[in-house]
Amino acid sequence: MLGVVVTCPFPAVKDYDRAVQYYTEAIALNPNNAIYYGNRSLAYLRTECYGYALADASRAIHIDAKYIKGYYRRAASNMALGKLKAALKDYETVVKVRPNDKDAQMKFQECSKLVRQKAFERAIACDQHNRSVVDSLDIEGMTIEDEYSGPQLQDGKVSLDFLVELMTFYKEQKKLHRKYVYQILVQVKETLAQLPSLVEVSLDKSQQVTVCGDTHGQFYDLMNIFQLNGLPSESNPYIFNGDFVDRGSFSVEVIVTLCGFKLLYPAHFHLLRGNHETDTMNQMYGFEGEVKAKYSTQMFQLFSEVFQWLPLAMCVNQRVLIMHGGLFSEDGVTLEQIRNIERNRQPPDAGPMCDLLWSDPQPQDGRSPSKRGVSCQFGPDITRHFLEENGLDYIIRSHEVKAEGYEVTHNGLCVTVFSAPNYCDQMGNKGAYIHLSGSDLKPKFHQFEAVVSPSSPVCCPVSALHSAPSVSS
Ligand SMILES: [Mn+2]
Numbered sequence: 001m002l003g004v005v006v007t008c009p010f011p012a013v014k015d016y017d018r019a020v021q022y023y024t025e026a027i028a029l030n031p032n033n034a035i036y037y038g039n040r041s042l043a044y045l046r047t048e049c050y051g052y053a054l055a056d057a058s059r060a061i062h063i064d065a066k067y068i069k070g071y072y073r074r075a076a077s078n079m080a081l082g083k084l085k086a087a088l089k090d091y092e093t094v095v096k097v098r099p100n101d102k103d104a105q106m107k108f109q110e111c112s113k114l115v116r117q118k119a120f121e122r123a124i125a126c127d128q129h130n131r132s133v134v135d136s137l138d139i140e141g142m143t144i145e146d147e148y149s150g151p152q153l154q155d156g157k158v159s160l161d162f163l164v165e166l167m168t169f170y171k172e173q174k175k176l177h178r179k180y181v182y183q184i185l186v187q188v189k190e191t192l193a194q195l196p197s198l199v200e201v202s203l204d205k206s207q208q209v210t211v212c213g214d215t216h217g218q219f220y221d222l223m224n225i226f227q228l229n230g231l232p233s234e235s236n237p238y239i240f241n242g243d244f245v246d247r248g249s250f251s252v253e254v255i256v257t258l259c260g261f262k263l264l265y266p267a268h269f270h271l272l273r274g275n276h277e278t279d280t281m282n283q284m285y286g287f288e289g290e291v292k293a294k295y296s297t298q299m300f301q302l303f304s305e306v307f308q309w310l311p312l313a314m315c316v317n318q319r320v321l322i323m324h325g326g327l328f329s330e331d332g333v334t335l336e337q338i339r340n341i342e343r344n345r346q347p348p349d350a351g352p353m354c355d356l357l358w359s360d361p362q363p364q365d366g367r368s369p370s371k372r373g374v375s376c377q378f379g380p381d382i383t384r385h386f387l388e389e390n391g392l393d394y395i396i397r398s399h400e401v402k403a404e405g406y407e408v409t410h411n412g413l414c415v416t417v418f419s420a421p422n423y424c425d426q427m428g429n430k431g432a433y434i435h436l437s438g439s440d441l442k443p444k445f446h447q448f449e450a451v452v453s454p455s456s457p458v459c460c461p462v463s464a465l466h467s468a469p470s471v472s473s
Contacts, residue, residue: 019043034064041073044371045080051373053077068097075107081373082280084115133301134186142179153180156187158263166260167226170219170253173454178295181256185302188259191266192309198339199270199314203438209237211322211434211443213398213406213417214274217248217286220453221421221431222257228448229433232261234268239314241398241417242274242324242357246285247424250453252294255303273310274324274399275357275374279346308344312356319393319441326359326397326414327386328352329367329376335390349374360400361414380410387413393441396434405432405447415443422450 023040030036041056057074060067075090091108098104144152151165166176203209210229215222230236244258245251261269275281282288282304291300313323315335327333333352347354358375362368365379387394394413401423407416421431435444 016043016046020047032063034060034067034070037063038067038069038073041070041077045073045076048080049371049373050077050080051369052371054081054373068094072104075111077373079111080284082284084111084118087111088115132305133298134182134305137182137298139179139182139186142182144177144179148177150174150176151180152177153183156183158184158187158260160264163257163260163264164231167223167257170250170257171223175294176256178299181252181295181299182302184256184259184263185299185306188262189302189306189309191262192271192306192311193344195309195311196339197312197341197343198335199272199311200318201270201314202317203436203441205437205439207237208435208437209239209316211239211241211396211417211436212419213241213432214243214401214420214423215240215248215254216243216276216420216423217245217251217254217290218420218450218453219248219250219253219257220451221419221448222254224448224451225419225431225433229446232265232269234265237265237268237270239270239272239322241322241396242272242310243276243398244271244274245287245290246276246281248420249286249290251287251290259306270314271310272314272322272324273307273312273343273357275347277307277310278357279304308346310343312341312343312353313338315392316436317438317441318391320396320436321390321392321394322396323356324397325355325357325375325399326361327378327382327395328355328359331382331385332389333386358399361397361409361416363409380413383410383413394443396443401427401429402432403429405430406434406445408443417445421448 020040020043023036023043026033026036027040037056037060041053041060044050044053044056054074054077057070057077060070061074064070071090071093075087075094078084078087078090088108088111091104091111094101094104095108150169151162153162169176201209212225226232232238240258244255248254258271262271276285276287282300288300291303313321315321329350337352338356341353343353347357355375358370358372360370360372360377361383362377362379365381367379367382368377370376383395394415396415396417398417400416400418401420402416402418405418405421408414409416415434417432417434418429419431419433421429423429430447430449432445432447435446
């Protein structure tokens with residue numbers, strides 16, 4: 001065997017991208033060493049490239065069926081992709097071979113628990129289909145206790161005064177009364193359910209809209225956006241492009257505030273669905289736990305119902321298309337098709353609805369398997385054809401953290417915007433938002449830094465399964 005020496009490029013700085021590069025070079029020199037694949041798989045796991053991590057772990061096991069870390073890594077990749085049964089099988093193998101490994105035991109037990117929980121949820125799901133959790137709640141009958149001193153809805157309706165008071169209240173880390181949260185959620189669900197899956201807006205020459213990317217529970221940074229760019233209003237419209245929740249500790253505060261503005265300015269304040277407005281992601285990345293800790297399981301269920309009605313894409317002046325993830329795994333998708341997507345559900349594993357929430361651009365032409373293991377990556381030629389076929393100028397998407405808060409790729413045809421600065425309290429990235437004016441529809445970028453927040457990192461509550469904080473979205 002060739003003596004390829006690979007010095008460990010981390011842990012001084014957790015530079016997983018460099019680790020990937022070094023192991024890739026090592027693999028080029030010796031493609032039959034299971035350890036290289038196993039180690040690169042770990043670096044992919046840490047950067048949340050679960051699709052690549054899975055492929056490398058499988059390759060490692062293929063080369064050396066006795067290489068136990070390969071099973072570990074494959075299990076972790078499958079876990080992250082929500083393929084629990086496949087993960088359980090590999091954890092079982094690890095536990096058999098290493099009966100005294102406490103960490104392996106813990107992961108095995110945690111995974112078994114999740115498999116049972118899923119089975120239980122499936123069993124009761126048929127019962128609940130098409131029924132709302134609201135039917136089992138008496139919202140009107142909920143009483144406001146005398147000691148409650150927070151903002152109050154007047155006749156159950158949101159006003160600007162209410163929202164201003166709410167934002168101040170939230171900054172002091174206080175909790176809005178559950179009755180008001182329920183009332184807001186019931187109303188916003190009705191409002192969203194009226195909308196098509198593709199929402200079209202038009203700006204005249206004097207109007208402008210602000211487009212924000214991922215906010216991920218970073219409430220204090222959201223407040224900073226409003227500080228810098230003004231509160232939402234009919235003359236200061238906003239589009240928030242998905243991934244409002246998970247990761248950050250203040251997802252409830254972010255989503256309730258955004259829902260409040262949606263109710264106040266339904267035609268001038270827009271919310272699109274991200275891949276994190278889904279049950280599986282909320283279970284793994286914090287939102288479900290946060291809602292249960294701050295309120296209850298039923299309230300999480302109502303959030304989930306609201307998320308299912310979030311539109312999937314927006315088109316501005318029939319020229320700029322906005323979605324959270326990106327374009328499609330297949331050619332020939334039309335705006336009409338997007339408009340007609342039956343979106344009131346958890347997204348499927350493949351197809352246009354999945355792609356809109358999950359895909360990423362890539363620099364080379366064509367398509368390739370996604371580094372995330374869901375949907376695909378699309379190249380500049382795919383973007384150009386899609387835009388030509390649909391008579392559009394360019395797309396704006398979010399979904400990936402960018403050092404500068406935004407990135408322009410595909411010869412200007414694909415713009416990424418990300419609005420969670422210093423993502424997960426550790427990435428050091430800037431945030432950005434975009435101004436689009438009706439006069440020319442060219443993207444104007446505004447960057448901002450993270451503000452100090454009383455945040456306690458809760459990046460991944462399933463910490464035993466995701467031992468490192470992670471970086472994609
Ligand atoms: Mn995302």
